[in-house]
Amino acid sequence: MAVILDGKALALEIRAQIKTTVGKLVEKYHVVPHLAVILIGEDPASQSYVKGKEAACQKAGIKSTVIQKPVTISEAELLTIIAELNADTAVHGILLQLPIPKHLDPDKIIALIDKHKDVDGFTPENVAALTNGRPRLVPCTPLGIIKLLKKYEIPIAGKHCVIIGRSTIVGKPMAALLLKENGTITICHTKTTNLPAITNQADILVVATGQPKMINGTHVKDGAVVIDVGISKIDGVICGDVDYESVYPKSAFITPVPGGVGPLTIACLLENCIKCYQTFMEGNHD
Ligand SMILES: NC(=O)c1ccc[n+]([C@@H]2O[C@H](COP(=O)([O-])OP(=O)(O)OC[C@H]3O[C@@H](n4cnc5c(N)ncnc54)[C@H](OP(=O)(O)O)[C@@H]3O)[C@@H](O)[C@H]2O)c1
Numbered sequence: 001m002a003v004i005l006d007g008k009a010l011a012l013e014i015r016a017q018i019k020t021t022v023g024k025l026v027e028k029y030h031v032v033p034h035l036a037v038i039l040i041g042e043d044p045a046s047q048s049y050v051k052g053k054e055a056a057c058q059k060a061g062i063k064s065t066v067i068q069k070p071v072t073i074s075e076a077e078l079l080t081i082i083a084e085l086n087a088d089t090a091v092h093g094i095l096l097q098l099p100i101p102k103h104l105d106p107d108k109i110i111a112l113i114d115k116h117k118d119v120d121g122f123t124p125e126n127v128a129a130l131t132n133g134r135p136r137l138v139p140c141t142p143l144g145i146i147k148l149l150k151k152y153e154i155p156i157a158g159k160h161c162v163i164i165g166r167s168t169i170v171g172k173p174m175a176a177l178l179l180k181e182n183g184t185i186t187i188c189h190t191k192t193t194n195l196p197a198i199t200n201q202a203d204i205l206v207v208a209t210g211q212p213k214m215i216n217g218t219h220v221k222d223g224a225v226v227i228d229v230g231i232s233k234i235d236g237v238i239c240g241d242v243d244y245e246s247v248y249p250k251s252a253f254i255t256p257v258p259g260g261v262g263p264l265t266i267a268c269l270l271e272n273c274i275k276c277y278q279t280f281m282e283g284n285h286d
Contacts, residue, residue, distance in 0.1 A: 011263035033277035041071035144264025157182035165208035217246035
């Protein structure tokens with residue numbers, strides 16, 4: 001019988017701690033932490049994610065401001081907004097909700113976000129810090145997964161960690177964080193041949209492909225730890241990249257979807273936001 005990794009419960013725990021920390025910090029500095037979110041266009045999924053982030057901020061005592069812009073926004077206008085937010089001493093964190101319209105280059109735009117306000121950990125400086133094994137602001141989803149593994153005292157050192165997916169949001173930073181914990185890392189993607197042969201070697205399997213239920217019981221060895229990052233909808237029902245019914249009986253630990261990785265992403269966003277705020281308040285800029 002697998003142990004279900006309860007990301008929802010851990011996220012609530014982290015969020016309660018953050019709320020307490022925010023209360024103490026506001027008492028000390030008399031300044032409320034402030035996250036600015038840039039939302040471009042009318043994509044319902046992005047709007048819903050932003051609403052969730054706003055609500056989480058509010059519950060934690062963090063001010064959030066959403067800067068909503070039309071899908072036709074020019075690169076110049078967006079860059080001006082980011083420059084203003086970088087310069088605004090009342091804003092401690094900046095989040096650009098992805099994806100952004102195709103006429104805008106996300107790499108170019110993200111690179112201009114102040115690395116000290118980069119709550120997503122996507123700027124080149126923060127990516128380099130993570131790659132060099134000295135993480136500062138780390139992407140929220142893989143950070144949450146490490147917290148979940150630690151909460152359940154799942155050893156990582158020496159374990160074969162197989163990650164399916166190599167996105168800059170999940171797969172690559174996941175690899176860097178597991179490597180930092182002394183895991184042995186394999187990254188798989190669409191050009192990987194004989195995927196099941198590799199996934200069957202995994203002690204820890206992280207699946208982040210966006211392909212609903214692509215991993216089933218035949219892909220997983222007995223006693224594996226299975227982390228499902230995927231969020232898809234089939235016939236209106238949310239499901240992950242893992243076929244839970246067939247993988248659950250073989251695994252030792254498994255995340256559900258929903259209620260696994262997702263809630264931790266938001267909790268880690270709040271944590272990163274407070275990290276940015278503290279860095280600013282303590283004047284620890286380098
Ligand atoms: N729970 C959360 O908080 C959270 C956070 C972020 C993302 N997500 C979800 O996680 C999933 C992945 O997100 P993402 O942003 O990383 O997606 P992405 O940017 O589309 O990347 C998907 C990755 O999976 C690989 N892939 C796709 N199909 C594959 C296959 N059949 N076999 C092997 N590799 C395959 C792709 O390989 P190539 O590089 O070769 O194309 C790519 O590297 C999505 O469902 C997303 O909604 C959830």
